[in-house]
Structure formats: C-alpha cells, structure tokens
Amino acid sequence: VGLGDMLERASQLSDKLHSLSTSLTNDLDTHFPPMGKILMPRPSMCHTASLQTPHDKDQALRVPESELLSIARALLLSWNDPLLLLASEAPTLSHPQNGAIYSKTRELQDQSNSLSSGLDRLIHKIGSSSKALSPLPLQGGDLGSDKNSRLINFYFLLSCFRRDSHKIDNFLKLLRCRAAKQDRC
Amino acid sequence: TRLSPPGKPKLTGCRSPEKETFTCWWEPGPDGGLPTSYSLYYRKENSDTVHECPDYHTAGKNSCFFNKNDTSIWVNYNITVVATNALGRNVSDPVDVDVVYIVQPHMPENVTVVVQEVDGNDPSLLVRWEPPRKADTRSGWITLVYELRVKLEKEEKWEEHFAGQQKQFNIFSPHSGEVYMVQVRCKPDHGFWSEWSSTSYVTVPDYI
Numbered sequence A: 001v002g003l004g005d006m007l008e009r010a011s012q013l014s015d016k017l018h019s020l021s022t023s024l025t026n027d028l029d030t031h032f033p034p035m036g037k038i039l040m041p042r043p044s045m046c047h048t049a050s051l052q053t054p055h056d057k058d059q060a061l062r063v064p065e066s067e068l069l070s071i072a073r074a075l076l077l078s079w080n081d082p083l084l085l086l087a088s089e090a091p092t093l094s095h096p097q098n099g100a101i102y103s104k105t106r107e108l109q110d111q112s113n114s115l116s117s118g119l120d121r122l123i124h125k126i127g128s129s130s131k132a133l134s135p136l137p138l139q140g141g142d143l144g145s146d147k148n149s150r151l152i153n154f155y156f157l158l159s160c161f162r163r164d165s166h167k168i169d170n171f172l173k174l175l176r177c178r179a180a181k182q183d184r185c
Numbered sequence B: 001t002r003l004s005p006p007g008k009p010k011l012t013g014c015r016s017p018e019k020e021t022f023t024c025w026w027e028p029g030p031d032g033g034l035p036t037s038y039s040l041y042y043r044k045e046n047s048d049t050v051h052e053c054p055d056y057h058t059a060g061k062n063s064c065f066f067n068k069n070d071t072s073i074w075v076n077y078n079i080t081v082v083a084t085n086a087l088g089r090n091v092s093d094p095v096d097v098d099v100v101y102i103v104q105p106h107m108p109e110n111v112t113v114v115v116q117e118v119d120g121n122d123p124s125l126l127v128r129w130e131p132p133r134k135a136d137t138r139s140g141w142i143t144l145v146y147e148l149r150v151k152l153e154k155e156e157k158w159e160e161h162f163a164g165q166q167k168q169f170n171i172f173s174p175h176s177g178e179v180y181m182v183q184v185r186c187k188p189d190h191g192f193w194s195e196w197s198s199t200s201y202v203t204v205p206d207y208i
Ligand code: NA
Pocket: A169, A170, B141, B142, B143, B188, B189, B190
C-alpha cells in the first residue's frame, strides 16, 4: 500500500473520530447541569495540555513530516486509558441518553485503535522522528463519586478529546496533502 | 431624557473564514443618551495577560479583527466587551472561543456553468468553481467540501447535489431550451456552511 493511500485511510479515521466526539458532545448537551459548564475544569487542565503542538498554520507547516506524525501518535496514545474510562463510565452516567453515549464511546475506542495501528504503519514507512514525543498519562483513574461531578468530568474529558482529535485530524490532513504533492488538495 | 451609564453590550458571535484569522462582533446596549465607546478585551488560555482588540477597523462597525499574528487555534480566547460613557461603564457577559469551532468559509469563487455537447449524446451542464481565495486548501490546512444547487429559472424548487472535495460537477440531461440557475457553497470538514455563491445562469440550446 502506498503512502498516499495510508494517509487517506488514516485521515478518514481521524475525521470520523473528531466527528464522533462532536456528536457525543451534542448528546451530552441535551441534558447537562445548568452550572456544569462553569464548574468544569479549564482546557489547560487537560492531561495532554503540556504536549507541545503547533498552534497555527505557519507553525504546523514548519514541522517535518515525521515529527507531525509523532505528535499525532503521542496525542492519540495519551487517550488509550481515558477512552477506556469513558466507555466504562458511560452506562451508569446520570444522563437520559447514556445508551447512545455508551455505544459512541465504544465506537471511539474502536476507531482510535484502528487509527493507532495505522499510525504505527505510517511511522514505519516514513521513519520515526528524533524528537519523538511520549504519550501522557491521565492522573487519577475515576470521574468522582456524585452523579453531577461524574457527568461534569465526563464532559470535561470529552472536550479535551474533542480538541486533541481535531489536532490529530488537522495534522494528518496536512500530511495527506504533502504526500499527494497537492494533486488532490 | 435621563442620562445614565451605558447598558450591557452583547457579544453576538465570532467567525473564522480559514482557521488563520477571526472576527468577533457585538451589539451595543442602550447608550444612556451619551457618547459611548466600546472596547474589546481578551485573555488567552494559559496566560494572565489581558489584551485589547488589535484591530477595530478591518471588519467594520462593532467588531474586532484578529489577524494571523493574533490568532492561535486549539486555544481558548476569553472575550469581553466594555461600554464606557461619561457616567460609567458596563461589561458584556464573557464568551469563550476556540477558533477551530467557529470556522465558516467565504463562498466559493469563479463559479462557471457551461453546456457540454459530446457527439451523439444529449448535452450536459458542467459546473466548475474555485475554493474561496483565502482558504488554504492546497496545503491541507483546511479541507473543504462543496454542495451545489440547481433550478430551472421558471421554477421554485432547488435541487441540491453534494460534490465532496471535487471542484466540478456534471448535471446530465438538462431540459432543452431552458435557463438554469446554479449556486455553490462550501463547508470545512469540521465547521459551518458558507453562504451560497451568487447565481450563475446558463441557457441550454434547443436540442430535441
Ligand atoms: Na479541520
């Protein structure tokens, strides 16, 4: 399989991951404690916030292919355990849509695992970066005890994932266009 | 009329056409019968520094434009607007904005429609367009998909077609001797539809 096809497949998966996280956010929004958004931790509290990533186009275009790929991989692997946590908490979440939320979190896990294998194959093909980043662990392995804080922390984790999945998607789509030598972009 | 401090201004929305710049708009509240000025302030996630709007002019009245240097993505901007007159001031509710969630491109450009006649077949309409000039689709920084809508000039109902990332679309078997209207719009992979382009017209020759 050629590099172009591998990147095409990977960006389809990352696109799906981000869209799913948006759809989950919309599900949660249908029924969320009025003070929830105010009580929620700030985005700078996300466990991946300290991973150094580009913050605009000019920065992103200066990053070599192998390093962009390494950033995408570190971001994605940092979500292995937290996505497990979300899937295990979803069924007992105090939310009328928790059935749909559960099946979508399971789908997030599946897509994320497929993308993870895809990124490994891509790194094998492109070569790993000398500046390879390490994935970051989530501190604290639960969402809290009372039903409101569980819901708020679930939403918070999801909002962090939503941002990270958008980064991953954006970086992979840059790589896709570079590989295609702008044929299709 | 009694003079008073200004009413509370309201931030009405923010839009980024290409994930590289953005603009926010506000609605003034009552001015209290006095000359009232408006200032927009923002603070970026992970920083304690409050900045004032870098450019009140580029995007017109009651707006603030953030150019490339002032725009980061995957970073929350906490934004407020302050109204001030001789008797006092009033502050809007704050709004949190991450530029990735407010992307709405400008409309596609150079929309053309031509009648294509291939020997032995009925003619078809070939619609072509370009991405909005400012959207950098070539590097992959932004990915756009397109939708077009077509109708007979004499009829009411538009027919919509999804074109994906293609920048052209064929409409087969148009009605002989009729005038068609065509518009195109675009949407980023994760964002909002642009406005429809202005109408392009084409006349199908009599061929039956
Ligand atoms: Na995107």
